[in-house]
Amino acid sequence: MIELKDDRFLEYFRLDERFPHILCPGCGIGTTMATMVRAFLELGIKQDELCVVSGIGCSSRVPGYLDCDTFHTLHGRALPAATGVKLAKPELKVVVIGGDGDIMAIGGNHFIHAARRNLDITVIVVNNFTYAMTGGQYSPTTPTHERAATAPFGNVERSFDVCFLARAAGAMFVARSTTFHVAHLKKMLELALKKTGFSVVEVISQCPTFYGRYQGIGDAVQMLEWLRTRAVDVSKVTDPWHQKDKFVIGVLHDQQEIAPYTQLYEEVRERSKGK
Amino acid sequence: MKQLLSGNEACAIGAIRAGVRFFAGYPITPSTEIAEYLSRELPRVGGTFIQMEDEIGSICCMNGATAAGVKAMTATSGPGFSLMQEGIGYSIMAELPCIIVNVMRGGPATGTPTRTSQADVMQARFGTHGDHPIVALCPWSVRECFDLTVEAVNISERLRIPVIVLMDEIVGHMREVVELPETVKIWQPDKPKPAPNQYYHYDDSNNYDAPIASFGEGYRIHLTGLTHRKDGFPTDDPEIIKWNLDRLRNKIEQNRSWLWDIYYEDIGSETVIVCYGSAARAGMEAKRQFELKTGRRVGIVRLRMVWPFPNERLIALLRSARRVIVPEMNQGQLYREVERTVSLQVPVVSVQRYDGEMLTPEEIIAHL
Numbered sequence: 322m323i324e325l326k327d328d329r330f331l332e333y334f335r336l337d338e339r340f341p342h343i344l345c346p347g348c349g350i351g352t353t354m355a356t357m358v359r360a361f362l363e364l365g366i367k368q369d370e371l372c373v374v375s376g377i378g379c380s381s382r383v384p385g386y387l388d389c390d391t392f393h394t395l396h397g398r399a400l401p402a403a404t405g406v407k408l409a410k411p412e413l414k415v416v417v418i419g420g421d422g423d424i425m426a427i428g429g430n431h432f433i434h435a436a437r438r439n440l441d442i443t444v445i446v447v448n449n450f451t452y453a454m455t456g457g458q459y460s461p462t463t464p465t466h467e468r469a470a471t472a473p474f475g476n477v478e479r480s481f482d483v484c485f486l487a488r489a490a491g492a493m494f495v496a497r498s499t500t501f502h503v504a505h506l507k508k509m510l511e512l513a514l515k516k517t518g519f520s521v522v523e524v525i526s527q528c529p530t531f532y533g534r535y536q537g538i539g540d541a542v543q544m545l546e547w548l549r550t551r552a553v554d555v556s557k558v559t560d561p562w563h564q565k566d567k568f569v570i571g572v573l574h575d576q577q578e579i580a581p582y583t584q585l586y587e588e589v590r591e592r593s594k595g596k
Numbered sequence: 597m598k599q600l601l602s603g604n605e606a607c608a609i610g611a612i613r614a615g616v617r618f619f620a621g622y623p624i625t626p627s628t629e630i631a632e633y634l635s636r637e638l639p640r641v642g643g644t645f646i647q648m649e650d651e652i653g654s655i656c657c658m659n660g661a662t663a664a665g666v667k668a669m670t671a672t673s674g675p676g677f678s679l680m681q682e683g684i685g686y687s688i689m690a691e692l693p694c695i696i697v698n699v700m701r702g703g704p705a706t707g708t709p710t711r712t713s714q715a716d717v718m719q720a721r722f723g724t725h726g727d728h729p730i731v732a733l734c735p736w737s738v739r740e741c742f743d744l745t746v747e748a749v750n751i752s753e754r755l756r757i758p759v760i761v762l763m764d765e766i767v768g769h770m771r772e773v774v775e776l777p778e779t780v781k782i783w784q785p786d787k788p789k790p791a792p793n794q795y796y797h798y799d800d801s802n803n804y805d806a807p808i809a810s811f812g813e814g815y816r817i818h819l820t821g822l823t824h825r826k827d828g829f830p831t832d833d834p835e836i837i838k839w840n841l842d843r844l845r846n847k848i849e850q851n852r853s854w855l856w857d858i859y860y861e862d863i864g865s866e867t868v869i870v871c872y873g874s875a876a877r878a879g880m881e882a883k884r885q886f887e888l889k890t891g892r893r894v895g896i897v898r899l900r901m902v903w904p905f906p907n908e909r910l911i912a913l914l915r916s917a918r919r920v921i922v923p924e925m926n927q928g929q930l931y932r933e934v935e936r937t938v939s940l941q942v943p944v945v946s947v948q949r950y951d952g953e954m955l956t957p958e959e960i961i962a963h964l
Contacts, residue, residue: 395682395821
């Protein structure tokens with residue numbers, strides 16, 4: 322039980338009339354949202370210095386509930402929009418939150434390029450293995466052979482490993498956690514938010530409404546159990562990248578920081594003046 | 597200072613003088629010189645240039661910069677313009693001012709990258725889905741590429757609407773000697789910003805020209821592409837949906853008194869040429885040659901702003917015309933718009949050229 326010292330936690334939300342939220346009972350996105358806010362509080366990130374950007378989907382509805390500058394952009398385009406915000410106002414803390422469909426499918430190209438540019442932003446990918454808002458179609462993270470609304474006879478595609486891709490594309494910091502391990506998740510988010518450069522946290526989350534039902538895992542409680550039993554800490558495996566049917570949680574990649582994009586571009590401005 | 601400049605360069609200079617400090621784009625012929633110029637000049641004035649991974653990323657990145665309070669622009673051509681359509685819709689819906697320069701080339705698909713065309717006129721108007729307002733300007737010379745880019749920035753700031761600068765390959769690559777003003781008139785809202793607790797991002801009591809809050813100013817604004825209330829939060833209440841779309845439409849309807857830009861000569865003549873962009877260069881030359889040869893006057897109406905289409909003004913300008921010629925470098929896209937502004941008895945001739953070559957004065961004279 323996390324104790325609230327005062328109402329600072331609640332102050333972070335737009336409580337006036339934005340609630341109740343649209344998330345289904347038992348959804349893991351609410352857990353992610355609350356944990357993210359607790360991480361903000363822990364690090365002392367002020368509401369007026371923060372801009373939370375998202376695309377379209379269940380996870381992308383999160384910014385609407387937060388009392389800070391929020392940017393609900395087009396499907397898949399959270400990262401380019403966040404790029405524009407960060408470059409225009411580098412002093413802002415820019416956080417992107419979105420689902421596996423929004424960030425890895427339609428937004429996949431933007432994801433790898435934002436990582437390559439090493440923009441100083443944190444990306445939270447809430448991975449529930451499905452397109453939830455549109456009714457349970459298969460996504461780029463849906464495992465092969467699983468059933469989905471658009472894969473009634475089984476999915477024939479192979480899935481992305483979000484963290485592996487983030488690391489390959491040049492992210493400074495990559496971690497994974499789940500909505501069952503909230504204390505661990507908060508820690509991962511804090512580390513990512515503190516890192517200068519492009520940081521990614523993949524949050525394995527439950528969607529009992531569609532994924533749990535389609536895969537026969539069960540309701541939210543059974544899905545949390547499923548998250549608990551499948552999760553394995555990175556310290557307990559030799560190869561974190563090829564663990565079948567396991568969620569390897571923890572810090573998967575944390576490298577020596579290099580100058581982020583905005584800093585390099587500031588140097589470009591300096592160089593351009595004499596020429 | 598007199599300079600030899602291309603239309604693309606003049607457009608980029610106009611953008612900087614009008615206060616544009618951000619450019620996100622993707623290289624595409626024949627618009628690339630704009631990006632190249634700005635990549636050199638923007639950092640010098642403290643601005644930002646970024647080459648995105650594609651045109652979708654470019655327009656969304658531009659929208660992000662605008663939301664954070666910087667005047668922003670992008671430049672592209674047909675295929676990239678097609679990719680940008682949803683993002684243009686977002687600019688319209690979230691009411692983010694911005695400039696999209698489309699240096700037109702032949703289409704559809706990859707078409708003819710190095711040839712000219714005016715075939716994106718209708719796309720500029722109706723390219724993005726849903727009922728929406730748009731403003732599009734059409735320069736015909738290097739000087740006008742500068743002037744209309746400045747005008748585009750000011751209109752977009754004033755109405756909080758994306759403005760499209762519809763150039764074409766000829767105007768973009770043509771070089772002329774021009775003398776550009778060092779300073780230009782920049783539109784500034786004259787009201788102070790209300791305090792955060794009294795602030796509505798989509799306040800409709802002010803004809804859109806109140807100063808708006810940006811990210812990082814303590815207003816904690818919410819921007820979305822969803823239909824929204826005046827505080828920016830989404831809704832599906834039919835009444836508010838209608839209010840939202842009416843608000844967008846009214847940007848044009850309530851400002852038609854100044855939202856037009858037409859150059860005209862000799863409109864009392866029997867025959868009037870209605871044209872825009874580089875086809876107007878042929879139109880003007882056809883008028884000159886024809887008058888020299890025959891001694892008869894020909895009227896010319898040149899639309900510097902093609903959208904919103906100036907129906908009322910064109911009706912007045914073409915009142916005494918007995919014949920109207922509409923030369924275009926496409927298969928007659930604006931011709932029907934013009935046809936609607938004259939009576940059924942007045943023939944309207946569409947002069948079309950769409951082989952990538954410039955329309956010649958002779959082709960127009962043949963119809964005079």
